[in-house]
Amino acid sequence: MFNHILRALTKGPVTEPAPSPSADGLAELAGRIEAASRARLGRSLSIRAVDAGSCNGCELELHALNNPIYDVERFGLRFVASPRHADVLLVTGPVTKNMAEALRRTWDATPDPKWVVACGACAIDGGVFAGSYACVGPVETVIPVDLRIPGCPPRPAELLAGLLSLLEHSASRG
Amino acid sequence: MTDQTDTASPNTARLFDRLDTLGPRAVEHRPWPRHLTDRAGWLTLIDDLEKDGGLALIGLWADADAGGHKVHAALRDEASGTGAVAVVSLPCPDGRFPSLSAVRPSAIRLERAIQDLFGLVAEGLTDPRPWLDHGRWGLRHPLANTPTTTDGTAPPPSYPVLPCEGEGLHQIPVGPVHAGIIEPGHFRFTANGETVVRLEERLGYVHKGVEALMRGQPVERAAKIIARLSGDSTVAHSIAFAQAVEAALGLTIPPRAVWLRALMAELERLANHLGDIGAIANDAAFSFLLAHLSPLREAVLRAADACFGHRLMMDCVVPGGVAPDIAATGPQRLLDLTADLRRRFAPLVAVYDDKSSLQDRTLTTGVIHRGLANRFAAGGFVGRASGRDGDARKSPGYAPYTDLEFEVPVLTEGDVNARVWIRIREVEQSLSLIEQIIRRMPGVPRGPDGITPPPLLTLPSVGEERAGMALVESFRGEILTWVRLSADGTVARCHPRDPSWFQWPLLEAAIEGNIVADFPLCNKSVNGSYSGHDL
Numbered sequence A: 001m002f003n004h005i006l007r008a009l010t011k012g013p014v015t016e017p018a019p020s021p022s023a024d025g026l027a028e029l030a031g032r033i034e035a036a037s038r039a040r041l042g043r044s045l046s047i048r049a050v051d052a053g054s055c056n057g058c059e060l061e062l063h064a065l066n067n068p069i070y071d072v073e074r075f076g077l078r079f080v081a082s083p084r085h086a087d088v089l090l091v092t093g094p095v096t097k098n099m100a101e102a103l104r105r106t107w108d109a110t111p112d113p114k115w116v117v118a119c120g121a122c123a124i125d126g127g128v129f130a131g132s133y134a135c136v137g138p139v140e141t142v143i144p145v146d147l148r149i150p151g152c153p154p155r156p157a158e159l160l161a162g163l164l165s166l167l168e169h170s171a172s173r174g
Numbered sequence B: 001m002t003d004q005t006d007t008a009s010p011n012t013a014r015l016f017d018r019l020d021t022l023g024p025r026a027v028e029h030r031p032w033p034r035h036l037t038d039r040a041g042w043l044t045l046i047d048d049l050e051k052d053g054g055l056a057l058i059g060l061w062a063d064a065d066a067g068g069h070k071v072h073a074a075l076r077d078e079a080s081g082t083g084a085v086a087v088v089s090l091p092c093p094d095g096r097f098p099s100l101s102a103v104r105p106s107a108i109r110l111e112r113a114i115q116d117l118f119g120l121v122a123e124g125l126t127d128p129r130p131w132l133d134h135g136r137w138g139l140r141h142p143l144a145n146t147p148t149t150t151d152g153t154a155p156p157p158s159y160p161v162l163p164c165e166g167e168g169l170h171q172i173p174v175g176p177v178h179a180g181i182i183e184p185g186h187f188r189f190t191a192n193g194e195t196v197v198r199l200e201e202r203l204g205y206v207h208k209g210v211e212a213l214m215r216g217q218p219v220e221r222a223a224k225i226i227a228r229l230s231g232d233s234t235v236a237h238s239i240a241f242a243q244a245v246e247a248a249l250g251l252t253i254p255p256r257a258v259w260l261r262a263l264m265a266e267l268e269r270l271a272n273h274l275g276d277i278g279a280i281a282n283d284a285a286f287s288f289l290l291a292h293l294s295p296l297r298e299a300v301l302r303a304a305d306a307c308f309g310h311r312l313m314m315d316c317v318v319p320g321g322v323a324p325d326i327a328a329t330g331p332q333r334l335l336d337l338t339a340d341l342r343r344r345f346a347p348l349v350a351v352y353d354d355k356s357s358l359q360d361r362t363l364t365t366g367v368i369h370r371g372l373a374n375r376f377a378a379g380g381f382v383g384r385a386s387g388r389d390g391d392a393r394k395s396p397g398y399a400p401y402t403d404l405e406f407e408v409p410v411l412t413e414g415d416v417n418a419r420v421w422i423r424i425r426e427v428e429q430s431l432s433l434i435e436q437i438i439r440r441m442p443g444v445p446r447g448p449d450g451i452t453p454p455p456l457l458t459l460p461s462v463g464e465e466r467a468g469m470a471l472v473e474s475f476r477g478e479i480l481t482w483v484r485l486s487a488d489g490t491v492a493r494c495h496p497r498d499p500s501w502f503q504w505p506l507l508e509a510a511i512e513g514n515i516v517a518d519f520p521l522c523n524k525s526v527n528g529s530y531s532g533h534d535l
């Protein structure tokens, strides 16, 4: 174990440089975020992930964001355990009817100002599960959505680019 | 003489030796036989299950067609060493069937799901509460021939948790939304101080209606849905579905496709094990291993992406073959990957082995006893850590594994530590399998014009109804997938049974007597799929 630590100290971090914030994401956010809330948040966002019926593919890639290669915390993006600590709800899945109420309640428990990110094809339009008797459909039919990150699942770099665009926007004051 | 006739008489021979007495064989079912029985035959089956612990229930599902409703039970002979597999089917003209739950507790949740989805009544079911249906669909019995609509806006009925009373007991409700990036489900702990007296799981939150969505769809469309049943097992579920369809149609796919499927399956197993071993250590507050193992998982996913164009290899296995052939640079890249992983993985295993503070958390924690694992026919690392040596790659076995050399590690302690070690050993086996597959895989076939066709066949149209079944080993354990195809080639019914069905109930037993703080550790070491189970 000491060898591992020594090597890590001498070889430097394995973390890769950040992708540039997604242009689509920036455009989508333009005009949605109030200047006042930007000032309050600064360059940091606490994210609460909510699985509203995903196949767990999106979760696997969200987990990857926390690995040392992507190291999402260096940007001030942090996954938190409670919606009460969160600025952002990141929702995955086609919102199953059995989860819709839990999602709504999680949203209610998140303090303002808050943003909602629909992550993955299912959260955006229901994906392959669209039209099922057991699914409500896109996240936006249950709670308002501010940013969409497409993909099935989105690659970690795409997730990062999307979240960075949110961060840039919440930080810029103009 | 009378003695001899007695031992050979149908009533004393083991069930697998007298399946024909249950009823006639259905012709359209492959590769294992299916026997159509009646109520008396079904009761005989229950009797046999009660007497013969070597008879494993490996699946239980219902079907609805113009002829009415049926239930199907899939069985395996685990005592004789043959590993023979068979399906027994019972028509339910009056909407009822005798429950198997009293003799196989693994049937409880499967029968509750059948009651919810088909409206059939499992007579004598030991726990008749609804399971997947939370009263929110606006629909009852969605898979039955005549579903009934309900008022979707009415408040859902309350769900009574099982009573657990005693002095000093308190309840801790957790979920469905959990603190972390995890799937949703509800856990109700009853604790006495720190110690868990009982855990009750409530699942079904991510029920997406997968089986109804597949019904009536062309096979290609259904394959896309199955690939999203449980993202971490997308390759394994896709293989199981493809094999079931190919068995039904009697289709032999190109050999290269068979090998490429196994290559993807081992990459998937490797990625999951590497990530989860780190995550288990992290749940014991030893984040060092997660920090070092998660980059190894990332390396596998990137290699998969470079080889097949998708990090999780979703939609790469399709009925008829595989969708893209491996990239030209893929084989070398994977050999480099395994060499790199061998170099980096072994020292991390040594760290796990050396840390007594970590072992202190994992040893004797969350024990699942062998007898219980047997009754649930638990597979995968959960079964293998509790003394069960089942592995669908060996028994019933399928190509190309029958030509490959690998071992199935088995331990008997049944604790978190044993489950971790099984997964460590399986990482080593998968590395070796990947190398063997790359060295021995049939080459790219080139047509005379120099064009290389992808290893994929178009599905033949057979013009009659067919049924097929497959048993495939995912990283979590054995998947059973059953398919019935209509005469026009569309999917009439598909039932994918994720290994989680038989592992989730064992978690309830594993945590008993442990402290609440060890629950994440126990849960992660069993690692049931919510989505794969909830359908």
Ligand code: SF4
Pocket: A053, A054, A055, A056, A057, A058, A092, A093, A094, A119, A120, A121, A122, A123, A127, A151, A152, A153, A154, B228, B231
């Ligand atoms: S978008 Fe794709 S990966 Fe994400 S939950 Fe839906 S099916 Fe799974």
